[in-house]
Amino acid sequence: MTTTSTETRSVVIEREFAHAPDKIWRALTQPHLIAEWLMKNDFVPTVDHRFTLTGDWGSVDCKVLEIEPQRALAYSWDAMGLESVVSWTLTPSAAGTHVRMEQAGFRPDQQQAFAGAKFGWQKFLGNLDEVVARID
Amino acid sequence: MPTPHDVIFSALADPTRRGIFERLCRGGEQTVGGLTALAGVSQPAVSKHLGVLKKAGLVLDRHEGRQTHYTARRQALAPLVDWTRQMTEFWESRFDDLDDLLKRMDQ
Structure with missing residues (x-):
């Protein structure tokens, strides 16, 4: 194999939402709201807090890596053999908020x-x- | 995210089944008898394992007389390697749900 050992792959999704950053931040960090669009969870917005996302197909082990209210959120995402990091970046825009999600894995x-x-x-x-x- | 990935992972979680699949990947088409000789388990057990692999889309069978020949479908593994494609679909749909939630939060 000729690939380097540091090569990573990532998934980037960007979308413009017609909502203010503080509202999107709540949807990304409040457990009952996270459950509405992602999965059931025991998320706590504290760096190093470990939490689990639970779907009907299995679960994802996570740890909070970065919290910068209304701007940035990152957590590790380990599931089914994949170790990755999910990073959210919120940027205020004319229409509301630009949301960028990057999942980088190995x-x-x-x-x-x-x-x-x-x-x-x-x-x-x-x-x-x-x-x-x-x-x- | 769940479906095809999960089926493949659970099919390959069993070491005997994984061994059979790897043998088919390396050795090409083989019969149940041929695989049994190497698997260290009974022929009915091998047939059962092959059934699970077939259901997961990992092997194809071909009947010839009284014999059934099996081949590996290596392309079934592509989703495991190209996890980015699966996760892109996953996140796009999560973003849709997030958008729906944000709209409901207005009310």
């Missing part, structure tokens, strides 16, 4: 990036790129 060939050891995933995922490279 490639499957980075063993240390995967918490899947308990399922025996590491060996499997280590071979995955090789296997997928042969896809027709």
Whole structure:
């Protein structure tokens, strides 16, 4: 394999909302509101607080990494072998608020990036790129 | 996020099943008999594992006379490698729900 060990991938979603930053901030940080659009949770807006997002398909282990009221929020997002960080950035705009969400994670060939050891995933995922490279 | 990913992960969570799948990836098409000789479990057990893999879209079967031949569908693994595509769909739909919530919060 020729990929570097530091390579990451990320997903970026940006959207303009016709609502003020403080309102969006509440939707992003109040547990009963988070449950309305994301998943059930025990979120607390405190750095280092660990929380779990629970869906009907499984759960996501998270830890609050950054809190800057009405501007920035980041938490780790570990689920099904993927270790990633979800970062929210709110910027006031003429129409309301520009919301940017970035989820940055590691490639499957980075063993240390995967918490899947308990399922025996590491060996499997280590071979995955090789296997997928042969896809027709 | 849940569906295809979950099915693949649970199908491959079992070490015996994962072993069968990896063998098919590396060795190409094989029969249940051939796989049983290497799997260390009974033929009915291997057939059952193959059924789960097939349901998850990880293997294809081909009948020839009394024999069934199995091949790996490696492309079924693509969602695991390209997690970004799945997460993009996931977040787009979460953003839609967030928008709905924000509208309700006005009332």
